[in-house]
Amino acid sequence: MRYESDKQPSRFGPPGYAPRVIDQGSVWIMVAAPTLWALHFVASYVVAAVWCARIGPSLTEPRWIIAGMAVVCVALIVWLATQAVRRYGGVFVIFEEITESSERGRDKFIGHVSLLLCILSGVAIAFTVIPGFVFGSC
Amino acid sequence: MRNLTLLTVPLLAGCAGRHNWLSSAGAEADRVEGLFWVLLIGAAVIWSAVIGAAVYAQRRQVDPGLEHQARWFIVWGGAVIPTVLVCALLIWGLVILRDITPDKGDLTVRVDGERWWWRVTYDGPDGDVVTANEIRLPLDQTALFRLTSDDVIHSFWVPAIGGKMDMIPGRETTLALTPNKTGNWGGLCAEYCGGAHALMRFDTVVMEPDAFDAWLAAEAAPARVAPDDPGFAVFRDEGCGACHTIRGTDARGPVGPDLTHVGARARLGAGIYAMTADNMARWITDTHAMKPDADMPPYPDLSGARLEALVTFLLSLDHAE
Numbered sequence: 001m002r003y004e005s006d007k008q009p010s011r012f013g014p015p016g017y018a019p020r021v022i023d024q025g026s027v028w029i030m031v032a033a034p035t036l037w038a039l040h041f042v043a044s045y046v047v048a049a050v051w052c053a054r055i056g057p058s059l060t061e062p063r064w065i066i067a068g069m070a071v072v073c074v075a076l077i078v079w080l081a082t083q084a085v086r087r088y089g090g091v092f093v094i095f096e097e098i099t100e101s102s103e104r105g106r107d108k109f110i111g112h113v114s115l116l117l118c119i120l121s122g123v124a125i126a127f128t129v130i131p132g133f134v135f136g137s138c
Numbered sequence: 139m140r141n142l143t144l145l146t147v148p149l150l151a152g153c154a155g156r157h158n159w160l161s162s163a164g165a166e167a168d169r170v171e172g173l174f175w176v177l178l179i180g181a182a183v184i185w186s187a188v189i190g191a192a193v194y195a196q197r198r199q200v201d202p203g204l205e206h207q208a209r210w211f212i213v214w215g216g217a218v219i220p221t222v223l224v225c226a227l228l229i230w231g232l233v234i235l236r237d238i239t240p241d242k243g244d245l246t247v248r249v250d251g252e253r254w255w256w257r258v259t260y261d262g263p264d265g266d267v268v269t270a271n272e273i274r275l276p277l278d279q280t281a282l283f284r285l286t287s288d289d290v291i292h293s294f295w296v297p298a299i300g301g302k303m304d305m306i307p308g309r310e311t312t313l314a315l316t317p318n319k320t321g322n323w324g325g326l327c328a329e330y331c332g333g334a335h336a337l338m339r340f341d342t343v344v345m346e347p348d349a350f351d352a353w354l355a356a357e358a359a360p361a362r363v364a365p366d367d368p369g370f371a372v373f374r375d376e377g378c379g380a381c382h383t384i385r386g387t388d389a390r391g392p393v394g395p396d397l398t399h400v401g402a403r404a405r406l407g408a409g410i411y412a413m414t415a416d417n418m419a420r421w422i423t424d425t426h427a428m429k430p431d432a433d434m435p436p437y438p439d440l441s442g443a444r445l446e447a448l449v450t451f452l453l454s455l456d457h458a459e
Contacts, residue, residue: 134236
């Protein structure tokens with residue numbers, strides 16, 4: 001199997017070259033998905049709190065706002081997961097230990113961790129949305 | 139073995155009695171108890187399976203041919219199944235929480251948490267019925283509790299019947315209780331609220347609906363106080379009416395518990411002492427020895443005939459026959 005990270009150079013290029021934030025060689029992909037979850041979590045609290053304090057007492061409308069934000073965040077997380085697979089060579093289940101001290105080995109590890117964090121963040125966002133659909137009022 | 143038996147005695151003692159949520163004297167407690175048993179048995183099964191798998195793996199020769207299946211076993215057993223189970227438990231718990239916090243009930247009781255007692259107000263057929271530190275409920279009817287607090291966060295809990303729910307200053311929280319066994323069940327504050335937190339208790343008396351209606355009507359009636367009652371004269375002279383209300387008299391103090399029918403309650407001091415003349419006399423003269431930090435000031439100078447008259451008067455504030 002050929003990985004994007006097999007291409008050289010990946011991180012350093014000619015003068016003026018600026019690597020993308022989410023690309024092989026960069027670690028930011030690992031925190032991106034949990035950050036989306038955190039943003040969704042905070043935004044959900046703000047939406048529910050403002051709605052209940054100013055408009056309330058029904059949660060019918062804010063639950064759909066929270067669900068809409070969840071759809072956007074999950075879509076971004078799915079995109080991140082595809083990047084983790086395509087750009088980093090991440091796989092869900094590792095059948096062979098990553099012992100190689102190389103850029104490719106590190107990318108593969110980052111891709112694997114990112115993929116797991118994407119799944120975890122998606123589940124966490126679902127857990128944030130569920131209470132809004134169980135409770136009908138503030 | 140004998141020592142182990144001795145150790146379990148106090149633990150088992152906690153499983154009986156009026157504060158035990160496994161006594162299941164209410165529909166809401168039944169729901170929580172069901173969840174508890176599923177969690178307990180489910181956790182025991184999962185724990186046994188995990189430990190069993192670990193022991194099996196320790197004793198077995200490593201077989202590289204099974205590495206692939208082992209990885210998938212970890213993925214399913216360690217990630218997929220726990221996620222599904224936690225999600226199911228989350229939804230189940232949320233549905234229980236939704237059901238025990240409804241908007242409507244067969245009757246409404248407002249409870250205000252004070253340091254360290256309970257102001258209780260029933261929505262009676264002829265208006266508010268104010269009492270304190272004792273809650274009576276009709277059997278098999280859903281009482282909707284509207285819970286508030288004026289000072290710090292308290293938590294309203296009648297373990298045997300259901301609950302619990304925080305009482306938050308500036309907010310109103312709701313809780314439903316549907317008792318399904320008659321009896322006297324203990325209630326308490328479940329959120330540390332200061333010095334006498336552990337002494338902030340109340341009785342919850344579950345009655346047949348007819349008996350409850352009769353009790354509520356009696357509780358709604360004003361007190362029967364003779365104008366020349368010597369105990370009431372002491373009550374007035376000492377300024378007790380500045381803090382306490384006795385409906386039917388000019389005592390309208392809103393600070394302390396309503397005393398209109400204090401003699402009809404089983405306990406004093408917010409569910410902690412039997413309602414006896416000795417306890418009442420001590421409560422008046424040495425309040426803080428019985429309940430440290432209570433807002434009520436003690437009246438150590440009251441003694442003899444005046445104290446006796448006051449105690450007799452307070453205990454006479456019973457329901458009309």
